[in-house]
Amino acid sequence: MRAKQAVNDFVVKFANVNGTGSASANSLFAKSIFRMGIPVSPRNIFPSNIQGLPTWYEVRVSHKGYLGRRGGVDLMVCVNPQSMERDVKDVEPGGYFLYDSTKPIDPRLVRDDINYLGLPLTEICLREYTDARQRLLFKNMIYVGALSALLEIEFQVLKDLISDQFKGKEKLVSPNIHALELGHHYAMKHFECPLGIRVKRGGDIAPHMSGVDHILMDGNTATGLGAVYGGATVMAWYPITPSTSVAEAFERYCTRMRIDPGTGQKNYAVVQAEDELSAIGMVIGAAWNGARSFTATSGPGLSLMGEFLGLAYFAEIPTVLVDVQRAGPSTGMPTRTQQSDILAAAYASHGDTKHVLLFPATPAECFSLTVNAFDLAERLQTPVIMLTDLELGMNDCMSPPLEFDDAYRFDRGKVLDGEALDKLQSRFGRYLDVDGDGITYRTLPGAHPTKGAFTTRGTSRDDYAIYTEDGDAYVRNMDRLLLKFETAKRYVPAPKIKPAAQPTRIGTLFFGTTASPAYEALEILEEEGYAIDALRLRAFPFTREVEQFIDEHDTIFVIEQNRDGQMRRLLLNESNCATREKLVSVVNYDGLPITARHIAGHIRSRLGGANVTDIAQKRSSSGRTMA
């Protein structure tokens, strides 16, 4: 039988039982490859459960630097008998199946087109350890040790990682290294090492990934850190997967960097609220009072926050909300990824509302766009919702390093302080559009003894914040809010456009975690002769560049991870150039990250094998756009 041969280009999947400590061992495995300078993208595929259910960890190694999920498995490390039947099926022909051979494998699970590697994990643990907990935990380290031999991972790199990980707890270093050695020795003695698939330092790495400085970080941690750098002082939240770690990261970094060393006093406040209604209420209250504040939530929380978002929109209060999306609707699949809150976020609340949205694609961008979100919210005096997802938020992603310019100053927007109010000659009008950009001046409570006080309200009001039911005043105000949304286009981040090698009337549009697999798909298609431009969207409202891109293409594949093509619908609603004929949906919504194979397959079948030249000719001869 042929065994798969590949250097720095394969997928390893670990099948574990959750709650057995496998996560840190699996992460060690991924990080060791990363430390060898080889592009790697690990992802957790886990249940909504604490202990006892199947959980998977998938690691893609790609010398070309493809970080999206590939699909298929070349080496399955199966430590969970519960899922073995299914795990065997997932291995691609020529691939490998490593299993705990303490008990013989069920003959029905033996395929003749894959290679079996029996590692007696339980037996080794029973022999080496007496303590039940050690037997459980070191099992994970033993298989990582075996993999280091099978895949030629540099053992010193693993040892260094262990030393880093247990800095301050040196007692734990040598037992862990010993466990790694147990696995390594067993593999060297019993298997032909290395396998056909293996890693190699410096081996044919894509130029943009080799020698370039990268970090390995999850998006939620980057987001929490971004909020620290963005000057957030109040964070209120309610625990919900997969956004919880944003709040936890913010608090963790604050305890390191926001406590006055002299007094022990905190330059921040974190409240775990009783629910999401309260969390967003606290954020709005703090923002109304001039503090940068934010919350992080996921789909069900966003639904609950709708009413308050309407208030913040209408009363014009800077509000930052991070929505780490998961598979909905309702409770949906809480531990699976999707991009399915686009419309709910864009139009959250009853009445006519529109909200500014941001779509980061990497941890570095989670960091920088979070900082940006606070500036946008205060500049525009409106909610800003940053949409990430479980895939980006909870998985370690290779990313350019986080960047921060020390010259950065908060953009607090149009705020009249006591001094400015003192100088003000005319009557202060909270909702009076002095500058003609739809953005009016606000004052903060307590700023001035006699000037600038007003009542913030969710009811209709005139330019001076006085309650009114006058239809004209209401319409003027609603129209000004629309003008403000137009103004927002000047401030939100522009899209990233990547033109094809040759001119084309075919484009793709995507955002967030769809980006990596989309770029990969475009490279696959390019090799097949398709020339396709790419636009990575970073914000809503849609800027001039987005309109131009849509205008300049006849067919645009809108790639996203939800059933209904929500971004396509938003484009149809909000872009002047988008038409139903132009925008073609490419969607995936099974809860696993979309793959390049899926995207390329869809586009290929849609284009019907016709290459770009054919399509361009067809268009010019018939004068019709491709539907």
Next chain:
Amino acid sequence: MTYQRPNFRHPDAPTNPLGYTRRDYEGSISTLCAGCGHDSISAAIIEACFGLPLEPHRIAKLSGIGCSSKTPAYFLGRSHGFNSVHGRMPSVATGASLANNELVYIGVSGDGDSASIGMGQFAHVVRRNLNMTYIVENNGCYGLTKGQDSATADRGSKSKKGASNPYEAIDLASLAIQLGATFVARSFSGDRHQLVPLIQAALSHKGFALLDVMSPCVTFNNHTGSTKSYVHVRDHIDPAPVDFVPIRDEIKASYEAGTTFEVRMHDGSVVRLHKDSGQEYDIEDPQAALRAIAEHEQAGRTLTGLLYIDKDAPDLHKVLGTSPRPLNSMQEKDLCPGSKMLDSINAGLR
């Protein structure tokens, strides 16, 4: 509609020690029904703030939705107000307080806003001991939607149409004590002699102060058979008189020994209670307070006055350990750890 008051100021109007006249504490003209209990409460808030005195612009007033929640427009026109969403004022007040601990926060809510839609937020703001004065203008009905029973309507109380309320009433005062409130008082909108000093005491309390104020709805709940009508409330309350002595005033009035009980607040002001109305329990003992409330209720009476106080409990800021400097005053240098720190974080992620 909101009607603005004319700008007229009487030249001889008395001023408080801060130099403000009473007019400086007023708001726009009320649009509530003539005779509404809520207007009396607004007047009491004005009187209390003028008398303490507080600087009007250093007060923030917050409310939810309903007749009660409209009232912040009718007092303290120089203060910022926030008329938020139904039942969610506590969370907005929490965020506001976290952002700036130097302002005085007055929340105004109603029985629907607090005991029904806002029950969750009410319970949790009590637990957190947020430093604010929380006034429930309690009329046992939904006024703004024309008189439906609320969750504080007494069982058996009759609606205007004659229907008897079949459900048990929620007593926010007892509930607040159970939830760990640190200042709980009950009063009646028609008794300003008791209400004004109670509001002043509440404003001086460093922590969560609940004032459950019976405030009859003249339009929908002031008929015979209602237990929240002016007549019924007047006939069934046992008012415990309260004096409030601000910090700077020496205690002048003398009382017969053993008839008063004084609570010295942290700011140095004094709340004096009179023991001549059945309030003879230790008001710092929550169980005793709950018993007294229940005993009066069983006798068909309503105990009013300062019902319970724990003046030493740490408020939310103290619990969280936040800086005494308002968070909203902090700048980049206080908040941004800088690029060097980020470089070291990056280094740890390689």
